[in-house]
Amino acid sequence: MLQVIPIQSRSQISEIFANYSPQTQSWLVSDLRTKFELQQKILNREGHYIDESVLRASDLWKILLKRLDPGLRLVSDPFARSLLRTIMDEHAEILGVNSSAEDTVFSYIDQMAAVIFHPEGTQRLEEWFENHPEAMNRWKEWYLRARFCAIKLLQDHRVITADWITAYLQNFNDLERVWNIPLIVDLSGEISRVEAEILRILSRSVDVIVLEPSPEWKEDFHFLLKPYEDLRAQSPKPVPLKPVSKKEKRKEVLRFSGMLAEIKNAVGLSRQWLDSGIKAESIAIIAPDIETYWPVLQAYLEEEGIPVQKDITHKAQSLPAVTRWLAYLRSKSGRLSSSDLEISFFEREEAQQLRYEEFKALFKSLYVNEDLARNEIVQKVFHDQLDMSGLLGRDEFVAKALMHWHSQETDIVQVILRELLQNATSSNKLVWKEWLSYLESIVAAKEYTLEKGNPQGLMVTKLMSAYSDKVQYRIFLGMTDEALRSRNKTQLSGQDYFDLAKDIGFYLDNPDQSDLAFELRLLAEADSTHDVYCFGATDLSGTLCSPATFWMSLEGEHEVLSVPAETRWDELQYAVDPGLRSLVLPRKEIIEKRIQQDLGKLPQDLISPKELPRISASSLKTFLECPFVFAAQRYFKLKDLPEVDLDVDHRTRGQLAHGLFEKLTVEPMRFDWTAEELDKILEDVRKEKKLIFADERLWIPQKKKHLSLGLRFLDFEKKWRQEFNKTKTLGREKQFKFYIDPQTQEITKESKENAFCISGSVDRIDGHENDLVVIDYKSSAGGTSAPGSWFKNRELQLLFYMWVIEKGLMEDVSGEVIGLFYYVFKTFDRKKGFKLEDRAGLLYPNSKRADKNANAETKEAYLSEFSQLMMATLERIKAGECEAKPVEHTQCTSCEWRRQCRAPHLS
Secondary structure, eight states: OEEEEEESSGGGHHHHHHTOOTTTOEEEESSHHHHHHHHHHHHHHHSOOOGGGEEEHHHHHHHHHHHHOTTSEEOOHHHHHHHHHHHHHHTHHHHSOOGGGHHHHHHHHHHHHHHHTSTTHHHHHHHHHHHOHHHHHHHHHHHHHHHHHHHIIIIISOEEOGGGHHHHGGGOSOGGGGOOSOEEEOOTTOOOHHHHHHHHHHTTTSOEEEEEEOOTTGGGGTTTTHHHHHHHHHSOOOOOOOOOOOOOOEEEEEEESSHHHHHHHHHHHHHHHHHTTOOGGGEEEEETTGGGTHHHHHHHHHHHTOOBSSOEEEEGGGSHHHHHHHHHHHHHTTOOOHHHHHHHHTTSGGGGGSOHHHHHHHHSSOOSGGGGGGSHHHHHHHOSOOOOOSEEEHHHHHHHHHTTOOOSOOHHHHHHHHHHHHHSOTTOEEEHHHHHHHHHHHHHHOEEEEEOOOTTSBEEEEGGGOOOSSOOEEEEOOOBHHHHSOOOOSSOOHHHHHHHHHHHOOOOOOTTSOHHHHHHHHHHHSOOSEEEEEEESBOTTOOBOOBOHHHHHSSSOTTSBOOOOOOHHHHHTTSBOGGGGGGTOBHHHHHHHHHHHHTTSSOOOOOOOSSOOOBOHHHHHHHHHOHHHHHHHHTSOOOOOOOOSSSOOHHHHHHHHHHHHHHHTOSSOOSOOOHHHHHHHHHHHHHHHTOOOSSHHHHHHHHHHHHHHHHHHHHHHHHHHHHSTTOEEEEEEEEEEEEEETTTTEEESSOOTTOEEEEEEEEEEEEETTEEEEEEEESSSTTOOOGGGTTTTTOOHHHHHHHHHHTTOSTTOOSEEEEEEEEETTTTBOOOEEEOGGGTTSSSOOOSSOOTTOSHHHHHHHHHHHHHHHHHHHHHHHHTOOOOOOSOGGGGGGOTTTTTOOOGGGO
């Protein structure tokens, strides 16, 4: 017999529970937490219960399926998806899509299961499409694809997911013969039309009491509650339950800047309630999806010392050993990605031989397996790829995967593989990528318990499991439209759902009718003492959120931004920082100081390095342009290496040109090099400089381009030396190194305390007898300026080299520098720079227009000003200056260190 009892308030359920017999009846609930709470009530009243005393609806459907079709296997969604992708690839020609559309097809199966598995479902739908051509054009093909794949899963693979069970049970006319225990059904808004039909069939042989939520506003959710209306038509008129008087409660409506502020307020308010003597088990923190809040919320509650009923769990994928395992399997499977290669390579001992920045430069851009050859060590580790050809059985895949599990801890891998073995049988055969994809989905979903919840602790739960007799103080988080609304991944419109229900009787889950919104309104009317409804304007990623309609309907100041209650972490700001006791500053003052520093209102603290950094011409310029970039490179040892990619970077091209010119300028200089000889030189330069190209085919055009450059270089040099026949190249990539104390300005060849190591390399030094010309190769004239602007533009390289030579600090090279030139090899122009006009004619030509400043006095002024600038800069470096103060903010847009920078204009 079927009986529907309207429930106006959840408190009325206690009257039904008083007459409930756990030994002879089953109480049907929707969620696990409610099941456990009901079992505890039975234990307190009866002292014991049997397994069937309280069942989740999903448990009952599984029992019925097992008894009616024992050969059909229940599998998880991820495994069903793996099989689905295989089916779609095998029948791509028929379906018109391949496995890339798996998510859409799976969504249609989920949404349309009641129609797909109904004996007459497709026929009725075909007739419906004839009267709805617009809907037919929009999603009929997707429905047919979904039906084809669902039938394949069911008939060929003999598998089904939990969400499709009730739809499949429609095919059995003798449901009542496999169940003989009377039922009390308490599913609130989580009941479907198919489930209602199953309950109606079961009522032929057993008593079925259905508790229908009947609040005054139920017409607002007419579509959602339609299954109860159908059942009510089959039920005799019920005896009304005793009305329950509603007690007064306090309600608060709070608006916060974001989810983090919601969390802080919830924890701070919970602490206030606990301090006032309220029991922890009487307090609940509730959200539509509590898992989005839980990682941060749990950290705050732990710091506060508040016990919670919720188990503290972690995802399997958060374990480093599991992450490395999957990364290694993907990397060995040809699914190259920079992140996977990094994770799997740096767990190995071989990684000690390769600096991290070098690895990132080499492998940030990966395209094919051959790219692994950019480094011998990496290639050696990943050279032997796994055989992915053909279909693999379950056991074969497990064996191959376990060969690469290198951790000593095996508990978690047993949990993961147990899930795989439960869903897949030994006869299942999939391609390697599908097995690996399934393994990844298990790892993403599998949780392991770190700490069991405290039964007397604060309740932290999702909205659909939030009802409890014990809870009187409730904090509702996430009152946003996005959190309460279902997402529709199909192309069915809201009107389609209503038309399908009205025309052919299929009440599918309509995303416009949210069971979360329904449950929220029910909970709002349940007995409690103090309810707080919170809306955060942004989520944890900073995305703007819209307030829920229900939250807006509550009385309160919706536009006033609330300040969250203080937590233990806020109190710690006032505590003394143990690591900074010498400063005798409260932590709050330290944080305020650092905020002021970030805002640029206070100078940054100075660095006290253990040893002075090495200085070169380029690092000197870097410090003058931005001390923070200098600190990143010299103190923090960060490197900005060019990435190996399909576009050959400027540094690689520059190294190739410099190496070529170095070989060609050996004295006595030859001008009759053949193309074959130049080809060999370029190959040698590439090997010496260890230049790597993303694709070997990129080397051929680069070599050809530089071979042409070499020939033009020789032609230019030949003409130059015919005109200036005394010219000899005295230094090529000439290196120097010395030590200098900026305070005493003492220069030594040996290391000395408080002295900087100065080093560098000059591209080229030409000369005759005592006259010297310093040459710096440039690919283009960009970034170079006239001597009068060198100090203004911090263009100090040529002056730096002249200062070193004139101080006699370069071995095997001595004399007077009479010219400083940029050698622009794009146009073969080496006239730009500084020169002494009265010494022209021997190593360089006269200027067309005489420059009155191109004299010895100007040169000495340059040297003097450079020396002063260098010493002053070295003093600043020695003092530990590292503030992010770029000379020009425009340089920050391309700065490699902008993510780590604390410059106020970047905040």
